[in-house]
Amino acid sequence: MTSKRPAETEPVLWRIGEVAKLTGVTTRTLRYWEELGLLRPSNHSQSGERLYVATDLSRVTRIRKLQDLLGLSLAEVQAVLATEAVDVLDRVHSEIDAVDLPPSRRKELLDDGIVANDELLARLDDTLSRIQAFRDERAAIAVRLRESRAQLDEDAGAGTGVGNGRPVARA
Amino acid sequence: MTSKRPAETEPVLWRIGEVAKLTGVTTRTLRYWEELGLLRPSNHSQSGERLYVATDLSRVTRIRKLQDLLGLSLAEVQAVLATEAVDVLDRVHSEIDAVDLPPSRRKELLDDGIVANDELLARLDDTLSRIQAFRDERAAIAVRLRESRAQLDEDAGAGTGVGNGRPVARA
DNA sequence: CCATGTGTTGACGTTTACGTTATGCTTAGT
DNA sequence: ACTAAGCATAACGTAAACGTCAACACATGG
Numbered sequence: 001m002t003s004k005r006p007a008e009t010e011p012v013l014w015r016i017g018e019v020a021k022l023t024g025v026t027t028r029t030l031r032y033w034e035e036l037g038l039l040r041p042s043n044h045s046q047s048g049e050r051l052y053v054a055t056d057l058s059r060v061t062r063i064r065k066l067q068d069l070l071g072l073s074l075a076e077v078q079a080v081l082a083t084e085a086v087d088v089l090d091r092v093h094s095e096i097d098a099v100d101l102p103p104s105r106r107k108e109l110l111d112d113g114i115v116a117n118d119e120l121l122a123r124l125d126d127t128l129s130r131i132q133a134f135r136d137e138r139a140a141i142a143v144r145l146r147e148s149r150a151q152l153d154e155d156a157g158a159g160t161g162v163g164n165g166r167p168v169a170r171a
Numbered sequence: 172m173t174s175k176r177p178a179e180t181e182p183v184l185w186r187i188g189e190v191a192k193l194t195g196v197t198t199r200t201l202r203y204w205e206e207l208g209l210l211r212p213s214n215h216s217q218s219g220e221r222l223y224v225a226t227d228l229s230r231v232t233r234i235r236k237l238q239d240l241l242g243l244s245l246a247e248v249q250a251v252l253a254t255e256a257v258d259v260l261d262r263v264h265s266e267i268d269a270v271d272l273p274p275s276r277r278k279e280l281l282d283d284g285i286v287a288n289d290e291l292l293a294r295l296d297d298t299l300s301r302i303q304a305f306r307d308e309r310a311a312i313a314v315r316l317r318e319s320r321a322q323l324d325e326d327a328g329a330g331t332g333v334g335n336g337r338p339v340a341r342a
Numbered sequence: 343c344c345a346t347g348t349g350t351t352g353a354c355g356t357t358t359a360c361g362t363t364a365t366g367c368t369t370a371g372t
Numbered sequence: 373a374c375t376a377a378g379c380a381t382a383a384c385g386t387a388a389a390c391g392t393c394a395a396c397a398c399a400t401g402g
Contacts (some may be wrong), residue, residue: 025365032319034365047398067370069302069383073388087312103323110320117313124306128299131240135295141258142288150282152274188378198379203360218368220379323354 013043013051023060030060038063038078070127080120087114184214184222194231194308201231209234241298251291258283 020027031049033039039059043051059081067075086109101109189200204210205221210230214222230252237248257280272280 008266015349021398026390030394031350036389045349045398048351049398065305068242069298069305071239079251086317088364103326107320110316111325114313114316116319117309117316121306121309121313123303124309127240128302128306131295131299131302134236134240135292135299138288138292138295140390142285142292145258145281145285145288147284149278152281155274186379197360199362200362202380207359216368218379219381220368246358299389 013053016050019052019057023057026058036074036078038074061077070123077123080116083112086110099128184224190223190228194228196231196235206243207249208246237291241294254287256285257281
């Protein structure tokens with residue numbers, strides 16, 4: 001329902017340098033990722049220039065997140081993203097229902113995508129809980145440190161007769 | 172209060188191979204970290220063998236956590252741990268109050284330690300929230316994927332006449 | 343039309359964080 | 373006492389993820 005017709009599926013292509021500025025990764029990195037098969041620009045100019053589309057851009061940030069937030073190697077990122085083409089296919093499917101995939105194949109892809117996404121979710125939750133535990137640990141230490149400092153101040157105040165505000169400096 | 176006297180401050184020293192087995196890092200890694208100044212064994216045998224104590228052990232796991240959970244480089248780990256000697260000093264202080272640090276210096280160290288620990292906490296919280304955001308994103312996608320699959324099943328049931336439970340297997 | 347910027351494909355260099363011998367000494371079990 | 377483990381130092385190797393030229397091709401604004 002409500003099938004909008006957006007003029008003519010406006011292309012909007014970016015050159016590699018523009019992508020670099022927009023996403024914060026270097027052009028070298030983009031070429032390297034392509035070399036690994038991680039990010040294939042969806043278009044090329046007739047002269048051989050790489051031309052990226054919006055989904056390519058979001059893929060760039062996704063790769064970086066998987067690298068930075070989960071510490072995945074590019075090989076692992078590739079594995080995760082392999083089954084995730086589904087996700088893109090799915091968006092395409094829900095926005096444009098033109099693509100002519102047989103429904104059986106489409107369901108297969110969707111199921112794969114659901115599995116992959118769930119695995120990623122599980123991994124995220126695992127990482128979250130591990131970091132959370134570490135955080136709690138450090139929070140407890142923070143409390144202990146402050147207690148120790150308070151104790152020190154207290155001792156200084158009550159203890160030896162020197163009890164003015166300034167502790168004695170020593171070489 | 173309740174000052175226990177634990178026999179004679181039982182040494183408990185571990186050789187590098189034992190540390191490796193206990194912590195899960197290789198001996199090479201331990202030597203490498205030492206080379207970088209990250210982990211200096213608190214003792215040496217007369218023949219030159221590295222001998223580690225309990226706090227060294229916990230330092231090993233702390234280093235690994237900073238590496239794995241926060242993705243810090245060893246240089247960054249070193250920076251974090253630099254001011255954290257305080258933390259160790261503090262534990263020593265609270266368990267044995269023998270060490271002869273002037274209170275002024277002790278307070279200084281404690282304050283540094285509090286700052287460092289708080290910075291680490293902030294970093295942990297930041298990382299946590301970034302991963303959490305990513306997680307939420309993927310959770311939303313999980314929902315969308317399942318909706319799409321349900322939609323597919325629904326279409327299949329209502330649409331063409333093939334509607335039996337089993338999707339067609341294809342080579 | 344020409345200068346300048348941006349792109350392309352190599353190819354080699356670099357950093358980090360270790361792995362892997364090699365060689366010799368020490369410690370430990372029998 | 374002797375042999376097998378384990379440790380020490382030293383040096384070279386390696387995998388990942390890019391950085392950094394080099395040399396040449398477009399393309400684009402004045």
